[in-house]
Amino acid sequence: MINYFEVLNVSENAEIEVIRSAYKALAKKYHPDNTKLPKDVAEQKMAIINEAYQTLLDESAKREYIIKLHCANNYEKKVCYEPKKSNDEPEQKTNSDINSNFVNKGDGVSKLSSLISYLVLIVIIISIICCIMYFGPKLLVDAWCNIKDSMKQIISTFSS
Numbered sequence: 001m002i003n004y005f006e007v008l009n010v011s012e013n014a015e016i017e018v019i020r021s022a023y024k025a026l027a028k029k030y031h032p033d034n035t036k037l038p039k040d041v042a043e044q045k046m047a048i049i050n051e052a053y054q055t056l057l058d059e060s061a062k063r064e065y066i067i068k069l070h071c072a073n074n075y076e077k078k079v080c081y082e083p084k085k086s087n088d089e090p091e092q093k094t095n096s097d098i099n100s101n102f103v104n105k106g107d108g109v110s111k112l113s114s115l116i117s118y119l120v121l122i123v124i125i126i127s128i129i130c131c132i133m134y135f136g137p138k139l140l141v142d143a144w145c146n147i148k149d150s151m152k153q154i155i156s157t158f159s160s
Contacts, residue, residue, distance in 0.1 A: 001072045004065065012066060016057065022025035023053040049074035120154060128136075 008022040026049050028034060032042040039111055058061050124147050 001069060002052075003069065004055055007048055008056065010056070014056075019053065019056050023049065027088065055089040117151070117154050117158065122149065124150065 005014075008019060010018055010022050014022075027046070030037070030042055030045045030049060032039050032046065035042045037045070048120065054061075055065050
């Protein structure tokens with residue numbers, strides 16, 4: 001995971017003005033029109049700098065990013081730290097608490113559940129192809145009906 005604080009060379013508790021000035025200095029240095037670097041390299045650097053700036057400029061996005069960064073760094077310990085708004089000690093959270101933040105609030109399906117659904121679908125499709133090659137096309141129609149029913153069950157399981 002890219003550490004945006006290292007990209008902009010600022011601390012996690014840096015004020016917005018410090019983040020802005022760091023961004024402006026790096027933008028002047030690495031902008032494709034102002035640098036001696038190859039254009040594609042400069043564009044890649046600017047893309048990362050812009051992404052870091054946009055993330056750290058928004059307080060809520062910055063807090064979410066810090067949580068993800070600490071989770072990635074502390075994955076072995078299975079403990080994540082969410083910084084509080086004050087200068088107190090960070091609040092300790094477990095990975096299960098953090099994972100609840102990754103649920104898509106719109107339809108209740110988590111990213112992991114979606115990934116599992118896609119993997120199941122891929123396995124089913126590969127199985128159908130193998131069956132068609134072995135049994136013939138009539139099996140395709142029967143298999144398609146079974147896939148539709150199975151996917152409806154899978155989606156309803158993960159949606160609830």
